[in-house]
Amino acid sequence: MMAAKRGRWQVLNFTVLVLISLIILFYFSPGFKQELAVAQTEEIEPPLMPAGEPNQQSSAYDFHSAVPAAAGTIAEDYFQDAVFIGDSRTTGLQLFGGPTEAIYYTATGLKVDTISTKPVVASGKQKITIMEALDQHKFDKIYIMLGINELGWAYSDLFIKTYGEVIAELKKIAPAALIYVQSILPVTKKKSLQDNVYNQQNINKYNELIQQMAAEQQVYFLDAAAAVKDDEGYLPSAATTDGIHLNPAYCQLWFDYLQQYYLVGTTGGVVKDAS
């Protein structure tokens, strides 16, 4: 009787030992680790926004700094509730590789003052201004880039005051939206040296004003210029035919940057890969 009981204990112990060994072996096998790694890279939780409503001041976020690089590249569906506002350069982004599901309110020669006066958005058989369109259609993310066409203005403080008023109006229209104010993209060195208006010195000056205004308005400054500038801060000559407008390859670089520098608000997105 005792011998039979001891035998059963030995079988049980042996079974437990085998099970533990199998679990250890399975865990340390390369296949298991690989599957785990794939699962981790495919479904990383996106980085969270500072607490509170996106437009509200948060002690966790430094609005004086440009939006930092995120942990991974965001999938294109992040932009499905986004609107891009800008001039002909943003039209280029739309045509040459920008997010296809986003909405674009762009116009050649658009400026901070004409955004409220120039009817450029189709609404039925009519055209309405961008501000009117934003009043009619709500977006969770607003990307705006303006300024290159205003470089010739006599007073830069008038430019930034008007731009600040535009941003204040955007906040009023879409209080919960993430508002990204993008820096003005650079021009080529050749263009810069030849042009009294469209030169890098003026762009750098405007970009400083824009970053400062974004901080005052508590919206996110996105240094999109960093996506396409060379070591000297200019747009490479290979990027353009006129020194200003980007070709498709550089529009793609711009979009790549947007997929790496973002914040996640109420509507997030899936990070495709961890960097």
Add this chain to the structure above:
Amino acid sequence: MRRKICLSWVMLLMLLAAGCGQSSKLNLQAAECAEVLWERIPFTDTLSAIDEQMSMVLYPVDEKDVAAQQVYVSTGATAEEIAVFEAVDAAAAERLKEVVLQRLAEQKASYADYLPVELPKLEDPYLRVTGPYVIFCVSGHNEKVSKEVEQLLYGNEEG
């Protein structure tokens, strides 16, 4: 009676010949036409082909009117552009032409303030509607465009 039959035969043959001639004359591929213009016209800017979804943004045509289309656009540095449409029929081609004219009007309004130096190209673009085809090219080289289009439309004509 015999004379009437002969006359009918002659008329039928003439109609068939005219029909054959017409079909051989108008045999254009939208993509090929646009590509030929893109390759052979000396544009100032580098034009790029865009897909149908993007073409619809610039040319909001009724999809039911279009059998084929190809659009090339500038980077924004110039107003240069190529748009070739094959409509489902001649009536649809007229509707497509109206969309092209609307695009032209918008471009004129934009460039008048932004880059007036491009206005002459927009004031005198190449626009041709032939059968189901609408061929539009803003280049400042209309003679050359016309020559290329003629070649494409009638160059391969046989007999």
